[in-house]
Amino acid sequence: MPLISSDYNPPLLFKNGHFSTLYAGLLRTVSGITQERERILLPDGDFLDLDWSYGPQRTRKVVILLHGLEGNAQRPYMTGSAKMANTHGYDACAVNFRGCSGEPNILYRSYHSGATEDLDSVIHHILSAKIYAEIYIKGFSLGGNLALKYIGEDRQISEAIKGVVGVSVPCSLYSSLKQLLQPKNYLYAKRFKDHLKAKMRAKQQLFPSKIQDEDITQIKTLKDFDDIYTSKAHGFKDALDYYTQCSSLQFLPQITIPALIINAKNDSFLGSECYPYQEAKENESVFLEVPEYGGHVGFYGNQNTTYTEKRVIAFFDAL
Missing domain, CATH: 3.40.50.1820 (Alpha/Beta hydrolase fold, catalytic domain)
Structure with a gap:
């Protein structure tokens, strides 16, 4: 239409x-x-x-x-x-x-x-x-x-x-991620990242063998979170593979x-x-x-x- x-x-x-x-x-x-x-x-x-x-x-x-x-x-x-x-x-x-x-x-x-x-x-x-x-x-x-x-x-x-x-x-998803990583969206991205890292720490208490302290400290951006946790926990090769497979476009x-x-x-x-x-x-x-x-x-x-x-x-x- x-x-x-x-x-x-x-x-x-x-x-x-x-x-x-x-x-x-x-x-x-x-x-x-x-x-x-x-x-x-x-x-x-x-x-x-x-x-x-x-x-x-x-x-x-x-x-x-x-x-x-x-x-x-x-x-x-x-x-x-x-x-x-x-x-x-x-x-x-x-x-x-x-x-x-x-x-x-x-x-x-x-x-x-x-x-x-x-x-x-x-x-x-x-x-x-x-x-x-x-x-x-x-x-x-x-x-x-x-x-x-x-x-x-x-x-x-x-x-x-x-x-x-x-x-x-x-x-x-990748187009959106690139926007979120721009300076204009720093505060939004930081808020999302902090929330996700906090959940990852809670998840670590339940699955200590799967999440190490260094995994959490390596997360500097939202893409890092998707590389280290989202992709691995849900069967994707990495963050880019996740974005590629899951974008609704x-x-x-x-x-x-x-x-x-x-x-x-x-x-x-x-x-x-x-x-x-x-x-x-x-x-x-x-x-x-x-x-x-x-x-x-x-x-x-x-x-x-x-x-x-x-x-x-x-x-x-x-x-």
């Missing part, structure tokens, strides 16, 4: 990408939502924690929400999306990736940008244990990449899955379910390859919206409701 024009035009302060990103990540709060936790067991013996929220009336429609790197189901962009879904006739299943629910996961492995097997387990659980006839998926950043990869892979997709939206999606041509990608032009995390203009032009199921503003998972809106929260419900409602 052609590029979708965007009418997103925030107040002047929020036209700054960094301010929009920081406000959404550090200052925004969302109230008025109650989540109920459900733990599901995965085929490999590990677990996932799902945080459910419900609308005032019974519905057979559910939105699966997937967070970004080092996020969780309680981040404002997740609870805001769940609240918006609940008030518009959808239940919400906010997924905490492995090790992100406040409790370390059991296995040496964790989560990553291409771990679609875990999303598949969530979908199978919903289809087998719940009453929903329609499933929608909304992923942020890493979670958006994972969602798009899932519906573009060579797999049998359930007819219950009606639509997918990715917000601030690093469609090319290569899977977009195979997508047959309506999928919307919303990536702001002033998202400092995204390189040029993260804006799949050609892929959207050539695939009638892939819609690309590139607002001028929004930052990374920002998109400030009035009444504490972001532009993408409103936009996504409109997209799902229209399917």
Whole structure:
């Protein structure tokens, strides 16, 4: 499909990408939502924690929400999306990736940008244990990449899955990494790296034979983390092999379910390859919206409701 024009035009302060990103990540709060936790067991013996929220009336429609790197189901962009879904006739299943629910996961492995097997387990659980006839998926950043990869892979997709939206999606993981390693993103990258190293130290307590002190001290950048832990724990040769295999960009041509990608032009995390203009032009199921503003998972809106929260419900409602 052609590029979708965007009418997103925030107040002047929020036209700054960094301010929009920081406000959404550090200052925004969302109230008025109650989540109920459900733990599901995965085929490999590990677990996932799902945080459910419900609308005032019974519905057979559910939105699966997937967070970004080092996020969780309680981040404002997740609870805001769940609240918006609940008030518009959808239940919400906010997924905490492995090790992100406040409790370390059991296995040496964790989560990553291409771990679609875990999303598949969530979908199978919903289809087998719940009453929903329609499933929608909304992923942020890493979670958006994972969602798009899932519906573009060579797999049998359930007819219950009606639509997918990715917000601030690093469609090319290596292109995004190169942006994160630039000076303009130093503070973001350091925050991610510090969180990941802390989790690695906790993982070391469970698997001392697999993680040495020198492994942790060698991590100076996010790429180092992916070289030393992510790739080795998940069956990739190195970080570049991980980025190559797991970037959703290569899977977009195979997508047959309506999928919307919303990536702001002033998202400092995204390189040029993260804006799949050609892929959207050539695939009638892939819609690309590139607002001028929004930052990374920002998109400030009035009444504490972001532009993408409103936009996504409109997209799902229209399917």
